[in-house]
């Protein structure tokens with residue numbers, strides 16, 4: 001049995017009607033659902049009571065069938081185009097969250113859709129026991145456009161970090177002259193992983209250990225041992241703990257995302273580079289959120305000119321399909337052997353073919369320059385719209401990752417914005433409004449977002 005109130009046929013009708021935007025101004029129709037053309041409901045069927053019933057059923061069944069690890073509002077999104085999304089009522093939203101910095105090309109980008117459908121029609125998955133062309137083509141693009149010599153694929157950001165932790169641990173053993181497969185001597189080398197306050201590296205036991213917030217870790221202790229947490233941007237504190245024979249790697253986000261849109265200074269990153277070189281430790285940049293164009297440069301660390309030994313990537317890489325990657329230097333790559341690490345799904349042809357298309361679009365210097373320009377527009381627009389509000393302390397960021405620092409919790413403003421059709425999220429201690437729109441967001445959409453937030457701030461931040 002599927003639900004109670006609405007039949008499957010009726011749900012489909014609802015999705016094609018209230019959900020699918022015969023009523024939107026753009027006249028947009030989802031390209032991937034040809035069934036819509038033949039089964040579109042009449043205008044009379046597209047009623048708000050129908051959408052209400054549909055939304056209610058999805059929300060109720062989500063509560064009943066899905067593990068409750070997310071607090072979600074009662075909105076069911078049904079489709080999107082560029083930086084816009086629509087819910088089941090046909091209400092339009094401007095998506096300034098982009099699936100938490102994932103949908104870099106926005107929703108339903110035709111070039112991305114073509115790549116996905118083309119590859120899905122040929123070969124979507126082959127185990128990593130065999131070669132496929134798309135994963136090699138993507139690796140070539142990533143390596144030839146970065147500091148790295150090799151790429152390793154994962155499926156998410158946390159998995160990419162998990163892999164980088166493993167590579168660092170094995171690198172330390174080999175560097176120490178140990179047989180890495182000898183359990184008796186395996187710990188006679190550097191094993192510590194240093195990370196920083198405010199960091200977010202993921203939710204699996206290794207990446208979680210490196211993540212700052214106790215609330216994410218405490219219920220699941222013990223997480224991976226060997227983490228040393230140091231205040232972000234405090235080079236002296238880092239110096240005190242990064243030690244030869246003790247520190248295997250240092251993980252840092254060149255711009256902290258979840259931590260509060262905090263760009264690291266060049267001096268800090270260069271200081272870490274020097275400390276790692278002195279200690280024979282690996283410097284790992286977590287660019288899961290800011291890598292691939294988000295900051296207006298292809299990689300976030302390009303703003304500093306400091307290069308890591310490894311870099312982890314994920315969110316935007318395949319334009320919405322799950323992917324993670326570690327880019328690494330040959331000195332690290334050469335310690336890894338067949339069988340040391342792997343993943344069933346990682347780097348499959350579907351995801352990698354989509355990612356090649358995403359990469360080719362975003363790596364165009366003109367596209368990146370546009371991200372920089374639009375990021376400046378967003379920050380100046382927000383500063384102007386929020387000027388004089390006593391609770392707004394700072395508008396900061398790089399490219400199209402932007403944070404509005406408040407001296408109160410950001411939840412009420414974020415919720416009010418959502419009600420008015422602007423999707424933004426929080427960061428930091430919940431006192432920052434985070435804006436990470438699709439990189440294809442338009443100037444008009446930026447202006448609209450700033451105007452609505454400015455207006456709402458006057459009502460909410462009093």
Ligand SMILES: Cc1ncc(COP(=O)(O)O)c(C=O)c1O
Nearest residue numbers: 156157158200201202257288289
């Ligand atoms: C910097 C950073 N690292 C790692 C992760 C974890 O990525 P995922 O949620 O794909 O596991 C995130 C997610 O927000 C992130 O922002």
